Amino acid sequence: MNVFDLQRSIEFYDKALGLKEVRRKEASDGSFVLVYLGDGETGFTLEL
Numbered sequence: 898m899n900v901f902d903l904q905r906s907i908e909f910y911d912k913a914l915g916l917k918e919v920r921r922k923e924a925s926d927g928s929f930v931l932v933y934l935g936d937g938e939t940g941f942t943l944e945l
Contacts, residue, residue, distance in 0.1 A: 898943070898944060898945055900945050903930060903932060903945060906945055907932060907934065907945065910934050910943065910945075911934075914936075915936060916934035916935060916936055916943060917934060917935065917936075917937060918932055918933070918934055919933050919934065919935040919937075919942060920932075920933040920942075921933070931944060931945070932944070932945045933945075
């Protein structure tokens, strides 16, 4: 999911759903950052 403010979105999903960052991938050229949020109990992840 594309988001305008990555840090604000991470904080929202933490407070609203209890999702925490489980992985982060940054492009070598700095063109994008992928953040994966999970609940710590299942294999479910949300990609921002």
